[in-house]
Every structure is written in C-alpha cells, then in structure tokens.
Amino acid sequence: MKRFFCLLVSLALLAGVAACGSAAKTTPTIRVGVALYQQDDTFISTVVQHLQQLALEEEQARHIKINLRIADGRGSQSVQNEQVDRFLDLGCDVICVNLVDRTAAAVIIDKAQAANVPVIFFNREPVVEDLRRWQHAYYVGSPGKQAGRLQGGIVLDAWQAESSDIDRNGDGVLQYVMLEGEPGHQDALLRTEYAIRTLTQAGVATEKLASDAVNWQRGKANIRMRQWLQEFGDGIEAVFANNDDMALGAIDACMAAGMSPEALPFIVGVDATPPALETLADGTLQGTVRNDAAGQAAGMLGLISALTQGQDPAGTVELTDRKYVWLEYTTVTRDNLAAFQQP
Incomplete structure (x- = not known):
C-alpha cells in the first residue's frame, strides 16, 4: 500500500509538472472578427488578403497566434449585425467592420461598447457623430474627395494635352456617362461630385449624358453600359466609374459591341485593383486611382496590435482626432504603372 501510495503521488507530481510546462508554452492568441459588406467585392477581398498576410507576419515576429474570423454580410445590414453579435459571443478581442450601411454604425458601436471590445471600421466611413459615441471606435480609410479630384485630374491632363483625342465631335464639350457606386454611399457621392468639379473648375465644359448607381458591380455596369451604347453610341466620350469593377464592366460592354481598344471612350476607375492594372x-x-488596400490592412493591424496590448494606438499608427487612420490616394496611369504592378 505504501508503494502504491508513493506511486500515485509520483504520478500526480509528474502530471502537475507536465501541465505547468504545457501552460508555459501556450501561445498567446488574439481573436479578431472581420465583418465584410460583401466578400466578392474585388477591392475588399484584396484588403482581406493583405490583412491575412500581415497577420501571418505579425504572428511570426511576436510568436503569437492571430485568429481572423471572416464573415460575408452579403449586402445585408441585418445579417452583418448578427455576425457582429456572433463575434462578441465568441469572445473576439477586436472586431473590424466594413459596413453594409454606413448609417448603421451606432448599433454596432453600442454592442461593442457594452462588451468592451474595440471596433475598427474600414473603407466605409461611419457618420462622425456615431464614431464619437465611444473612445474605442476607429476608422481606417481614404478621403473620398481626393479620389474624385485625382480621377478628374486624369481626364483633365489628357484633355489639356490633346483634347481632340477625347473630344471626338469637336464641340469643345466633354460628353460623359457616370457609373456610381450605390445611392447614398459617401464615397460614391464624393467621387462623383469631385471628379466633375475638377474639370469644370479648370474651365472644361462638360455634359452628362447619363448616370446610374450600379452598386460597385462589374456585371451591372456591363448591362448599363450596353444600354447607353445603344442610346448614345459614339457620343460617349468619357466614362467615369466610382470603382474599377464598374470601369471594367464598361470595357466589357464596349468590347462586346465590337469596339477596338482605340475606339473606346476615355474610361477611368478607382482602386487600382490587379485586374484594373492589367487593363491599364x-x-x-x-487611368485609375490607387486605394491603398495594403495600407488599410496595415492600419487595422496596427490598431489591433496596440489595443490588444493595452497601448495607446497613437503610438503605433498616425491618428487624426484620435479616431481616423487616413491613407492617401495615388493617381495611376500608364506613365507610372510599373511602380504599382507586382514584381
């Protein structure tokens, strides 16, 4: 019996040592919920890819584990709200949200605040009053006005260099169509307004033949552009698209109509996605305007890293008003295309 008792004690001690050793080797884990408005959006999927790659590099550098839970809202705010609830129930340390409806941010912020979980919005800017509801609500993105100005600048530069290349009917007026993102979306409104304002302020006369919101989608832009080609034909001298997917949809329609590359209207987009750079x-x-997908991912990861370590985010990322991480847009044309292509 004494031997049996001693054996049990020895086994218990060994088990305790093993358990302590296992606990000491447990890898710290950061749990991040990422809610997307629509995962098949080309630009958003690019941001997620960069975030996944940067998270992997962060894991290796800090010897930690970063669990990214990606959820597709499929264009439904109610679905996205449920996904946020799920993230909070799972004990996520931070949630990142690409809003379906930018006016719905307050609901998500209140949920996050109640759970004391920081929330980082990205690419779709919440209303400023909502973002101020809680100190740990942030936004990572780029200013929509700048995208519009730069896109308009691409057309302006071409017009000033040789207007006859664009002004096909020689009337001194730029006839254009506008493919908009979605009704009420802040970036769509600002990109639309400031692209044309850039031209008119420089003295270029413009005439809008048509415009429509096709929800950032290539397929819908293709359909709408086919209709416009039937209605206006060669009268369309320029196509402004709020994003590259819609610009590519316009190109698809033109090519399907049998137009040669030289006969296409002057088509410009926004985002500088890999497929857009190929068509450029x-x-x-x-031309297009680079929306910094890698920079947005880095901004989010910088906030995540600081917040989960109890650090002041301002020491990790450049914050404006202690809320905003702003990334600059960049003009991309064939003149500087090589700098933006993958090596």
Missing part, C-alpha cells in the same frame, strides 16, 4: 497595361483603361 493593355490600353483599354486609361
């Missing part, structure tokens, strides 16, 4: 290289897209 082949001459069908005339």
Whole structure:
C-alpha cells in the first residue's frame, strides 16, 4: 500500500509538472472578427488578403497566434449585425467592420461598447457623430474627395494635352456617362461630385449624358453600359466609374459591341485593383486611382496590435482626432504603372 501510495503521488507530481510546462508554452492568441459588406467585392477581398498576410507576419515576429474570423454580410445590414453579435459571443478581442450601411454604425458601436471590445471600421466611413459615441471606435480609410479630384485630374491632363483625342465631335464639350457606386454611399457621392468639379473648375465644359448607381458591380455596369451604347453610341466620350469593377464592366460592354481598344471612350476607375492594372497595361483603361488596400490592412493591424496590448494606438499608427487612420490616394496611369504592378 505504501508503494502504491508513493506511486500515485509520483504520478500526480509528474502530471502537475507536465501541465505547468504545457501552460508555459501556450501561445498567446488574439481573436479578431472581420465583418465584410460583401466578400466578392474585388477591392475588399484584396484588403482581406493583405490583412491575412500581415497577420501571418505579425504572428511570426511576436510568436503569437492571430485568429481572423471572416464573415460575408452579403449586402445585408441585418445579417452583418448578427455576425457582429456572433463575434462578441465568441469572445473576439477586436472586431473590424466594413459596413453594409454606413448609417448603421451606432448599433454596432453600442454592442461593442457594452462588451468592451474595440471596433475598427474600414473603407466605409461611419457618420462622425456615431464614431464619437465611444473612445474605442476607429476608422481606417481614404478621403473620398481626393479620389474624385485625382480621377478628374486624369481626364483633365489628357484633355489639356490633346483634347481632340477625347473630344471626338469637336464641340469643345466633354460628353460623359457616370457609373456610381450605390445611392447614398459617401464615397460614391464624393467621387462623383469631385471628379466633375475638377474639370469644370479648370474651365472644361462638360455634359452628362447619363448616370446610374450600379452598386460597385462589374456585371451591372456591363448591362448599363450596353444600354447607353445603344442610346448614345459614339457620343460617349468619357466614362467615369466610382470603382474599377464598374470601369471594367464598361470595357466589357464596349468590347462586346465590337469596339477596338482605340475606339473606346476615355474610361477611368478607382482602386487600382490587379485586374484594373492589367487593363491599364493593355490600353483599354486609361487611368485609375490607387486605394491603398495594403495600407488599410496595415492600419487595422496596427490598431489591433496596440489595443490588444493595452497601448495607446497613437503610438503605433498616425491618428487624426484620435479616431481616423487616413491613407492617401495615388493617381495611376500608364506613365507610372510599373511602380504599382507586382514584381
């Protein structure tokens, strides 16, 4: 019996040592919920890819584990709200939200605040009053006005260099169509307004033939552009698209109509997605404006890293009004395309 008792004690001690050793080797884990308005959006999927890659690099550098839970809202705010609830129930340390409806941020902020979980919005800017509801609500993105100005600047530069290349009917007026993102979306409104304002302020006369909101989607832009080509034909001298996917949809329609690359209207987009850069290289897209997907991912990860370590985020990322991480847009044309292509 004494031997049996001693054996039990020895086994218990060994088990205790093993358990302590296992606990000492447990890898610290950061749990992050990422809610997307629509995962098949080309730009948003690019941001997520960068975030996943940067998280992997952060894991290796800090010897930690970063669990990214990605959820597709499929264009429904109610679905996205349920996904946020799920993230909070799972004990996520931070949630990142690409809003379906920018006016719905207050509901998500209140949920996050009640759970004391920081929330980082990205690419779709909440109303400023909502973002101020809680100290640990942040936004990572780029200013919509700048995208519009730069897009308009691409067309302006081409017009001033040789207006006859765009002004096909020689009337001194730029006839254009506008493919908009979605009704009420702040970036869509600002990109639309400031692209044209840039031209008119420089003295270029413009005439809008048509415009429509096709929800950032290539397929819908293709359908709308086909209709416009039937209605206006060669009268369309320029196509402004609030994002590259819609610009590519316009190009699809033109090519399906049998137009040669040289006969296409002057088409410009926003985002500088990989597919857009390919069409820029082949001459069908005339220019785009880089929306910094890698920078947005880095801004989010910087906030995540600081917040989960109890640090002041301002020491990790550049914050404006202690709320905003702003990334600059950049003009991309064939002249500087090589700098933005993958090596």
